[in-house]
Amino acid sequence: MLRCQYSLFSVFVLFALTNAFDITRMEPIADKNIHTGNRMLYEREINANISHATAAEEDAADGVLDVNEIPVRFDDAQLWRIYNISEHMQNNMPLAEMLESKFGGVIWKENSKFLDISINKENLKAARSYLTEHNIDKEVINTNIQEMIDAAELEGIKASQAEAGSRTKKQTSSGIDWKDYHDLETIYAFMREIRQKFPKICRLYSIGKSAEGRDLKVLRISENPREYKKIWIDGGIHAREWISPATVTFILYQLMIKWEEQPDYIKQRTWYIMPVMNPDGYVYSRKVNRMWRKNRARIPGSKCIGVDLNRNFNIGWKGRGSSTDPCSDIYRGASAGSELETKAVVNFLLRRKHNLEAYLTFHSYGQAIVHPWAYKAAKVKDSAALQRVGQTAVQRILSETKSVYKSGVTYQLLSVAGGGSDDWTRAACDVKYVYTVELRDTGKYGFQLPPSQILGTGKEGLIVVEAVAQAITL
Numbered sequence: 373m374l375r376c377q378y379s380l381f382s383v384f385v386l387f388a389l390t391n392a393f394d395i396t397r398m399e400p401i402a403d404k405n406i407h408t409g410n411r412m413l414y415e416r417e418i419n420a421n422i423s424h425a426t427a428a429e430e431d432a433a434d435g436v437l438d439v440n441e442i443p444v445r446f447d448d449a450q451l452w453r454i455y456n457i458s459e460h461m462q463n464n465m466p467l468a469e470m471l472e473s474k475f476g477g478v479i480w481k482e483n484s485k486f487l488d489i490s491i492n493k494e495n496l497k498a499a500r501s502y503l504t505e506h507n508i509d510k511e512v513i514n515t516n517i518q519e520m521i522d523a524a525e526l527e528g529i530k531a532s533q534a535e536a537g538s539r540t541k542k543q544t545s546s547g548i549d550w551k552d553y554h555d556l557e558t559i560y561a562f563m564r565e566i567r568q569k570f571p572k573i574c575r576l577y578s579i580g581k582s583a584e585g586r587d588l589k590v591l592r593i594s595e596n597p598r599e600y601k602k603i604w605i606d607g608g609i610h611a612r613e614w615i616s617p618a619t620v621t622f623i624l625y626q627l628m629i630k631w632e633e634q635p636d637y638i639k640q641r642t643w644y645i646m647p648v649m650n651p652d653g654y655v656y657s658r659k660v661n662r663m664w665r666k667n668r669a670r671i672p673g674s675k676c677i678g679v680d681l682n683r684n685f686n687i688g689w690k691g692r693g694s695s696t697d698p699c700s701d702i703y704r705g706a707s708a709g710s711e712l713e714t715k716a717v718v719n720f721l722l723r724r725k726h727n728l729e730a731y732l733t734f735h736s737y738g739q740a741i742v743h744p745w746a747y748k749a750a751k752v753k754d755s756a757a758l759q760r761v762g763q764t765a766v767q768r769i770l771s772e773t774k775s776v777y778k779s780g781v782t783y784q785l786l787s788v789a790g791g792g793s794d795d796w797t798r799a800a801c802d803v804k805y806v807y808t809v810e811l812r813d814t815g816k817y818g819f820q821l822p823p824s825q826i827l828g829t830g831k832e833g834l835i836v837v838e839a840v841a842q843a844i845t846l
């Protein structure tokens with residue numbers, strides 16, 4: 373288990389000092405707010421107790437913080453892994469949902485073999501006794517999730533600082549890199565930057581607005597949009613899976629830095645790239661609750677917020693693997709396609725389904741490349757072809773980065789769950805190569821994947837993209 377040797381205070385001081393004295397460090401302002409994100413807010417929380425008015429005024433002035441959005445902390449929260457979950461149905465309620473509703477557990481991952489769930493300090497005792505009573509074994513993966521969050525954050529700060537010191541000029545004017553996770557503004561600035569550098573072949577769309585009014589951005593890259601076969605890539609459906617937008621932007625960067633030299637199976641395609649499908653959730657996960665998964669839609673009649681966008685698509689929507697409870701992390705929404713983010717993507721894709729050959733969606737964690745179906749226990753007709761391409765990617769990843777990925781059918785490798793974007797695209801847009809990619813890791817860090825692993829993980833994402841692009845015949 374990872375232990376953080378730095379106190380909150382020293383982290384703050386380190387950051388404040390290095391930043392204050394380094395005026396050469398050109399980085400977008402937005403990113404600075406985020407870097408200190410939770411910490412700055414935490415400091416303010418203390419201030420707010422002393423003088424409410426002052427803190428509130430400050431917040432209003434820089435627009436960073438709503439006083440109600442005090443960061444959630446996970447001190448002494450534990451991450452547990454529980455095997456054989458299917459044996460433990462409780463009055464028809466799956467164990468995961470049970471622990472979620474009774475003990476405020478946060479489901480990190482559920483697959484055919486195990487459940488990873490985090491339990492806050494206050495509920496540890498009760499949850500432990502519950503498991504003991506029911507003879508359910510657990511493995512404790514981590515005993516302080518806040519430390520893990522802080523360690524990842526500190527590592528990112530240090531990596532950026534190291535670069536600032538070494539005088540290497542930033543390659544991108546947006547300030548993006550793959551040494552750390554970046555905020556939404558930086559990602560959107562990067563998309564604009566690419567468009568500006570390749571005005572002839574890029575088009576930047578705002579395909580709609582999120583629940584909180586943010587732009588939903590898609591970049592198209594194509595030398596011949598009328599004729600070339602189309603590949604869609606998205607990330608960030610789930611807010612806390614930060615490695616996903618990081619990987620999608622990495623893929624975009626890698627495609628573009630050597631665009632002229634790319635092989636035909638890259639250059640003679642139309643690419644649609646949406647790094648952040650759930651911008652509200654992403655922002656919220658960076659500012660307030662690191663474990664946030666859903667979007668940020670208000671739910672009439674409920675105190676809880678947010679719909680799981682990957683349970684909201686109109687395929688097997690009422691089926692297994694989702695919840696009707698707005699407080700659940702896998703809440704499917706009031707109706708299929710109810711969410712603005714879902715609608716925007718659905719409408720955009722439906723109008724472009726001609727020649728749409730691949731749909732790739734990046735999630736974390738688990739290291740798997742899976743293809744439909746998820747909503748029912750069946751394989752698509754051409755599952756063999758999809759499996760072959762998936763396996764090619766798995767092999768290439770193994771030889772290039774040494775990471776072990778699995779490939780397979782979603783319902784088998786993960787679990788049956790309706791309402792997914794992958795199944796919907798396959799069914800409604802008749803796309804052949806549909807894959808959900810679960811990026812690193814296999815559970816050691818989970819969503820708090822250390823920034824030093826972004827590059828390696830990004831390469832793995834790119835390998836999947838290249839294998840799929842290659843598989844599509846020109």
Ligand code: ARG
Binds near residue numbers: 792793808
């Ligand atoms: N971890 C992803 C999720 O739970 C996996 C998605 C797989 N596809 C699906 N339609 N369930 O959303």
Ligand code: ZN
Binds near residue numbers: 613736
């Ligand atoms: Zn996900």
